[in-house]
Amino acid sequence: MNLLEYFRNDKEDILRLWTGAVYAASPFETKGLLRTVTDPFGNPGADMIREAAGALYDAVAGEETTAADVKSAMERFVKLRAVQQGTPSQALGVFYLLKPVMRERLLPHCSTPDDVNDYLTAESRLDSLALLAFDMYMAARETLAESRVKEIRNQHAQITRWARAFRGGSFIAG
Amino acid sequence: MAKLPTPQELIATRPPFPKAHWLDVKPEFAPGCFCYPAKKETMELLHMPNPHEWDPAADDWGLPENWEQVLCDAFAERLEKHRSLKLFMDICVRCGACADKCHFFLGTNDPKNMPVLRAELLRSLYRRDHTMLGKILGKAVGARSWDKSVVKELFYYAYQCTECRRCSLFCPYGIDTAEITMIVRELLHEVGLGTHWIMDPVKNCSFTGNHLGIQPHSFVEIVEMLADDCETVTGIRPKTPFNKKNAEILFITPSGDVFADPGIYTFMGYLLLFHELDLDYTLSTYASEGGNFGSFTSFNMAKKLNAKMYAEAERLNVKWILGGECGHMWRVINQYMDTYNGPAPANMIPPVSPVTGTPFANAASTKMVHIAEFTADLIYHNKLKLDPGRNDHIITTFHDSCNPSRGMGLLDEPRYVLKAVCNNFVEMPENTIREQTFCCGAGSGLNTEEIMELRMRAGMPRGNALRHVQQQFGVNHMACICAIDRATLPPLANYWAPGVTVSGLHELVANALVMTGEQKRTMDLRQEDLPGVDEDEADGREGGE
Numbered sequence: 216m217n218l219l220e221y222f223r224n225d226k227e228d229i230l231r232l233w234t235g236a237v238y239a240a241s242p243f244e245t246k247g248l249l250r251t252v253t254d255p256f257g258n259p260g261a262d263m264i265r266e267a268a269g270a271l272y273d274a275v276a277g278e279e280t281t282a283a284d285v286k287s288a289m290e291r292f293v294k295l296r297a298v299q300q301g302t303p304s305q306a307l308g309v310f311y312l313l314k315p316v317m318r319e320r321l322l323p324h325c326s327t328p329d330d331v332n333d334y335l336t337a338e339s340r341l342d343s344l345a346l347l348a349f350d351m352y353m354a355a356r357e358t359l360a361e362s363r364v365k366e367i368r369n370q371h372a373q374i375t376r377w378a379r380a381f382r383g384g385s386f387i388a389g
Numbered sequence: 390m391a392k393l394p395t396p397q398e399l400i401a402t403r404p405p406f407p408k409a410h411w412l413d414v415k416p417e418f419a420p421g422c423f424c425y426p427a428k429k430e431t432m433e434l435l436h437m438p439n440p441h442e443w444d445p446a447a448d449d450w451g452l453p454e455n456w457e458q459v460l461c462d463a464f465a466e467r468l469e470k471h472r473s474l475k476l477f478m479d480i481c482v483r484c485g486a487c488a489d490k491c492h493f494f495l496g497t498n499d500p501k502n503m504p505v506l507r508a509e510l511l512r513s514l515y516r517r518d519h520t521m522l523g524k525i526l527g528k529a530v531g532a533r534s535w536d537k538s539v540v541k542e543l544f545y546y547a548y549q550c551t552e553c554r555r556c557s558l559f560c561p562y563g564i565d566t567a568e569i570t571m572i573v574r575e576l577l578h579e580v581g582l583g584t585h586w587i588m589d590p591v592k593n594c595s596f597t598g599n600h601l602g603i604q605p606h607s608f609v610e611i612v613e614m615l616a617d618d619c620e621t622v623t624g625i626r627p628k629t630p631f632n633k634k635n636a637e638i639l640f641i642t643p644s645g646d647v648f649a650d651p652g653i654y655t656f657m658g659y660l661l662l663f664h665e666l667d668l669d670y671t672l673s674t675y676a677s678e679g680g681n682f683g684s685f686t687s688f689n690m691a692k693k694l695n696a697k698m699y700a701e702a703e704r705l706n707v708k709w710i711l712g713g714e715c716g717h718m719w720r721v722i723n724q725y726m727d728t729y730n731g732p733a734p735a736n737m738i739p740p741v742s743p744v745t746g747t748p749f750a751n752a753a754s755t756k757m758v759h760i761a762e763f764t765a766d767l768i769y770h771n772k773l774k775l776d777p778g779r780n781d782h783i784i785t786t787f788h789d790s791c792n793p794s795r796g797m798g799l800l801d802e803p804r805y806v807l808k809a810v811c812n813n814f815v816e817m818p819e820n821t822i823r824e825q826t827f828c829c830g831a832g833s834g835l836n837t838e839e840i841m842e843l844r845m846r847a848g849m850p851r852g853n854a855l856r857h858v859q860q861q862f863g864v865n866h867m868a869c870i871c872a873i874d875r876a877t878l879p880p881l882a883n884y885w886a887p888g889v890t891v892s893g894l895h896e897l898v899a900n901a902l903v904m905t906g907e908q909k910r911t912m913d914l915r916q917e918d919l920p921g922v923d924e925d926e927a928d929g930r931e932g933g934e
Contacts, residue, residue, distance in 0.1 A: 240400045244411060244500035248489045256818045259853040260495060291853065294884065298845040299497065300419060304399045311396035355884070359845065362880035363838040369650040370876070374601065377611050 218333040221324045222276035229316050230268050236312040237264055240305075260295060267292035275313070275341045277333075286347055293348050297355035307352055310345040314338060411500055412513060412531075415538055416545040418446050421842040424548055424835065427588035432581060434592055435690075439581035450541065456580045457535050461518060463579040467572055468519065474572055477564045478515045481508065487556035487566065492827050493549050496846035504556035504566040507546050511573055514539070544582055547573040549843070551835055552685075552717075553791035553828035570833075575687045583686065587834035590682040594694050598677045599644035605674035611647055612656075612672065619657050622916060624908030627664035633671035635706050637743060640670050641698060642713025643680040643872035646893070652875045654914040655714060655893030662764070662895060665773075665904045666744055670711065676701035679718040680872065684725075685834035692729035695721055698757070703734035710737075710757040714893050716792040716832060716871035722757050723797040731755070745770040759793070761870055764898060765802040768809045774903040777812045779910060782920045783866040783890075784813040785897070786858050788851065788878065789826035790871030800824070803870050803894055810901035815862045821854035831877035844877065845884050852885025859886045867891050 216224075238249045238261075252258035270288030274280050296306035317338070325331045368375075416422075423445040432440030439459070443450045453459065468475050487504040489495065494502040501507060509531070516523030516532035523532035533539070552567035560566075577583070593602030603611070612629050620626040630636065640663070646656040663670055676697045683690030702710055712722065721729075731754070739753040747766045749758045767773050787807055793799040800823050808814050821827050830848025831837075845852075858864040867889055869878060875893055882889040900913045912918050 236397075241498045242411075242414075242500050244503075244506075245494075245498045249498070252489060254820070256821050256850065256854055256857070258489065258495070259850050260498065263853075291856070291885075295496075295846065295849060298842045298849075298884075300417075300422060300842075301400075308396045308400040312400070314396070358884055358887075359841050362883060363841050366838050366841075366876070366880060369879075371601070371648060372650040373611050373614065373648045373653055374603065374607075377607065377614060380614070381610075 216324075218321065218325065218330055218337065219277055221321055222272075222337070225320050226272060226276075229313075229320050230272055232316045232320075233272075233313045234261075234264055234268055236316070237309045240309065259291075263292040263295055271310070271313070271341075271344055274344055275317075275337050277337060277340070282347065285344060286351065289344075289348055290351060293351040294355045297352045298359070303352065307345060307348055310341065310348060313341060317341075411506070412509070412533065416499075416501070416542060418541070418545070420446070421840060423545065423840065424584035424586050424837055425839055427583035427585050431585075431588045431592045432583060435588070435595060437581065437583065437588075438579050441581045443582070445541075445544070450537070450582065452537065452540065452580050456537075456540070459579050460535060460540070460576055463576050464514070464572075465518070467575065468515075471568075471572070473565070473568060477508070477566075477569055478512050478519070480562050481505065481512065481564055482562075483509075484561065486559045486561060487564075490556045490559045491550075492553070492555070492830060492850045493551075493847045496830070496849040497549070497843075499549075501542075501546055502549055504550075507550060508564070508566055508569045510539075510543055510546060511569060540577070540580070540582075543573050544577055547577065548584065548835065549847070551791070551828045551830065551832035551847070553832060554795045555791070555825065555828065558795060558824055571684075571688070574685065578687055584834065584837075586837035587682050587685045590680070591686055591690060591694065594678055594680075594682065598675050598697060599647075600678055600680060600682065601644065601648055603644070603648070603677070605677070608644075608647065608674050608677050612660075615647070615653055615657050616660055618914075618916070619661055622657075622912055622914055623661065623904055623910065625661070625664065625904055625906060627660040629660065630671045631674055632705065634704075636669050636671035637708050638668060638670040639676070639702050639705055639707040639710045640672055640713065641676050641679045641701075641710055641718075643715040643718060644678045645680065645872040645876060646713060647677075649872075649876055651879065651890075651892055651896070651915070652872050654896040655875065657914050658893065658895030658897075658899035659713060659760070661899040661902060661904065662773075665902060666767075669743065671705060671707065673701045673705065675704075679713055679715045681718055681721045682834055684717055684721050688725075688729075691721055691725065695726055696730050698722075698726070699730050699734055699737075702737055702756075706736050708736070708738050708756075709740035709752070711740075711760060711763060712757050713760055714870040714872065714895065716790040716873055718792075719759060719799075720792040720796040722755055726755055726757075742766055744772050759797075759799060759802070761793075761799060761802040761806060761894060764895070765805045768806060773898075775810055775898075775901045776903050777810050777901050779900050779913070779919060779922075780811045780897055781813065783811065783897075784815060784862065784864050785811050785866040785868050786815050786817050786855065786864045787822070788817075788829070788855075788867050788869040788874060789822055789824075790869055790874050791826060791828050791832060793870055794826050795824055799870070803868075806894055806898060807868055810897045811868075815858050815864050817854040817858050821850065827851040827854065829871075829874050829877045829881060831881075832871075832873055836873050836877045841880070845881065848877070848881040849885065851878075852881050855882060855889060856886040859889055865889055868894050868897060870894050 255262040267289040513533045550570040590600035646652040683694035733756040737756040740749040827850040878891040
C-alpha cells in the first residue's frame with residue numbers, strides 16, 4: 216500500500232483524534248456538546264470543524280483538490296477562530312495538532328526512504344494550508360477593523376450630513 | 390537546544406481536566422470582551438447610585454466601601470419585589486435543556502455562557518443568604534459568598550447576554566434568564582457599574598428624548614432631509630407632520646431610523662407609505678425615540694423613559710399610537726408598558742385602522758399597534774398598489790428579531806408583508822427562525838464597536854444560518870424589523886456572509902409601493918439604480934401589481 220492508501224484507510228480515525236484534540240482545547244464542560252451534537256445549526260461550531268477537517272485532511276493526503284476548495288471549506292472555522300478569545304497562535308495552532316496524530320498513525324507505515332519522503336511532503340502540505348489559514352485569519356481581522364470604522368460612521372450618518380449642509384449654508388428647513 | 394512551546398501547549402486555553410471547580414475559574418478581562426464603562430458625570434446626572442470612575446481591565450473597580458451590604462440589600466429587595474425572580478432562583482433543576490441554546494455559548498464555548506450556569510452565578514449567592522441548606526452546608530450545596538471577583542464575574546456575563554430569551558423557550562419551567570440578567574444589571578448599577586453604550590443614550594433620552602440627544606429643531610430638519618430624499622426617488626415629497634394636535638395617530642419609532650444608516654431608508658419607507666395613505670398622523674419631537682435603553686438598566690429607568698409615549702399621546706390628544714420597526718421597544722410596550730405607565734390616557738381608544746376599518750383587538754389595552762400588523766392588514770385588504778418586481782434583484786430572507794418574535798409572537802405578519810413586496814423569499818433553517826430565532830448577537834445595549842469580536846462570535850449562529858441560505862439559494866438580502874438589527878446585522882452579514890445586504894421591512898415596502906402621481910422609479914430608496922430598468926421599462930411597469 217502506498218501512503219495515500221494509508222491516509223484513506225485511517226481517515227476516520229485520524230480525523231476523530233484530531234477533532235478530539237481541537238475540542239479538548241475548549242473548557243471541559245463544553246467539550247461534550249461539541250463532540251455529540253451533530254445538528255449543523257444547533258451546534259455550528261462543531262459543524263465548522265468537521266467541514267474544515269474533511270477538506271484539510273484530503274488536501275494533506277494529496278487527494279485531487281484545489282486551494283480554492285480547501286479555503287472555502289476552512290473559511291467558517293478560521294473566521295470563528297479569528298473572533299474567539301485567544302492569541303493568533305492559539306487560533307491557528309489547532310492545525311498543527313494534526314501532526315502528532317499523523318506521526319502516530321501514518322509514520323510507522325513508512326518503511327522506505329520514498330515513503331518517508333512522501334510523508335514529509337504531506338506534512339509540508341499541512342504547513343502550506345496553515346499559511347493559507349493565516350491569510351484568511353488576517354483577512355477576517357481586517358474585516359473586523361473595517362466594520363468598527365464603518366459602524367461609527369453609520370451611527371451618525373444623517374447628523375454628519377445635516378451638519379455639513381448646515382455649515383455650507385445650503386440647508387433650508389422644509 | 391531552543392525550548393519552545395509545542396502546538397498543544399500553545400492552544401490549550403486551560404488544562405483538559407479543570408484544576409478548579411467551574412465556579413472558581415475567573416474570566417479574563419481582555420480588550421474586546423467588555424463594554425466601556427459609563428462616565429461618572431453621566432451617572433451623576435441620572436442620579437444613579439455610587440457614580441465613580443472605573444476601568445473594567447483594572448484590578449480595583451473602585452466599589453463603594455459598603456459594596457457587599459449594598460448588593461445583599463438590593464438583591465433581597467428584588468427577591469421581595471419580584472416573585473418571578475424568587476421562583477427562577479428556586480425551581481431550576483439544572484436539566485441543561487437551555488445549555489446549548491444560547492448564541493453566546495455556541496460562539497464562545499465558555500461554559501458560563503450556558504444560560505443555566507450564567508444564572509447559577511447569581512443563584513449561588515442566593516443560596517448562601519436565602520436558603521436553609523445553603524446557610525448550613527455552604528459550598529457543598531453550591532452556595533458561595535460575595536467577593537469582588539464575583540462582582541466582576543457578574544458584570545462579565547451579564548453583558549454577554551442579549552436578553553433574547555431563546556433559552557427560556559427551551560426551559561421546561563419557563564425560567565426567563567433574560568429577567569435574571571436584568572436583575573444582575575440592576576444590582577451592578579447599585580454599586581455604580583454601568584456601560585457607556587447604554588447609559589449615554591439613557592442620559593440623552595432623559596434630557597432630549599432620543600438616544601443621540603438631538604434637539605427638536607435638528608430632529609425636524611433631519612427628517613425634512615429624508616423627505617427630500619424621498620422626493621428625489623419618487624418625485625413626491627411626503628408630508629412630515631410634527632407635534633400636530635388632534636391627529637388620529639401618533640407615530641413613534643426608534644431614532645436610529647432617523648440618524649443611522651441603513652435605518653433611514655426604513656424611515657423613508659414609513660413617510661412614503663403614510664403619505665400615500667393620506668394618514669392623519671403626527672410625529673413627535675418629544676417622543677422622538679421608541680427605543681428604551683432604560684430597559685437594559687433597571688425597571689425604574691425603563692418606566693421613566695417609556696412614560697413619554699403616553700404623555701405625548703395625551704398632550705397631542707391622539708386616538709392611538711402606531712409603532713415603527715423596533716425590537717426591545719416592543720418588548721417594553723407588549724410586556725411592561727401597561728404595568729409601568731398604564732392605563733392609557735383617557736383620550737385614547739382601541740386602535741382601528743382608518744384605511745380598512747380593522748380593529749386591532751390585540752392592542753386594545755396598550756392602544757399601540759405594530760406597523761407590520763398595520764401594513765399586513767392594508768395588503769390583506771388590497772389597499773396598496775404594489776410592484777414587487779422592483780425588488781426582483783434581491784433574494785431575501787427574514788431575520789426574526791428576538792423581541793417581536795419571542796416577546797410578542799409577531800411571526801407571520803412581517804412574512805406576509807415581505808412576500809407581498811418581494812417575489813424571491815427564502816426561509817433560513819427551521820431551528821434558526823420564528824420562536825427559535827438566533828439573536829443578532831448585539832441586542833440589549835451590546836451593539837458597541839469596542840466589542841466587535843464578541844458580537845461576531847455571539848452572532849455566529851445567525852451568520853452561519855444566513856451563510857447557508859446564501860450558498861444554497863443565492864440569498865443576497867436579509868430583512869428585519871428591529872433598529873438594532875439594522876445597525877448590527879450589516880457587519881455580521883459582512884463577516885459571515887459577505888454580499889448580503891440588510892434592510893428594514895418598510896424600505897422594501899416603499900420600493901415596491903406604486904404611489905399616486907409618482908415619477909418613473911429608476912432607483913431604490915438608497916438611490917441605487919434598479920437593475921435592468923431604464924426609463925422606458927419603468928414606464929411599462931408603472932401600475933403593475
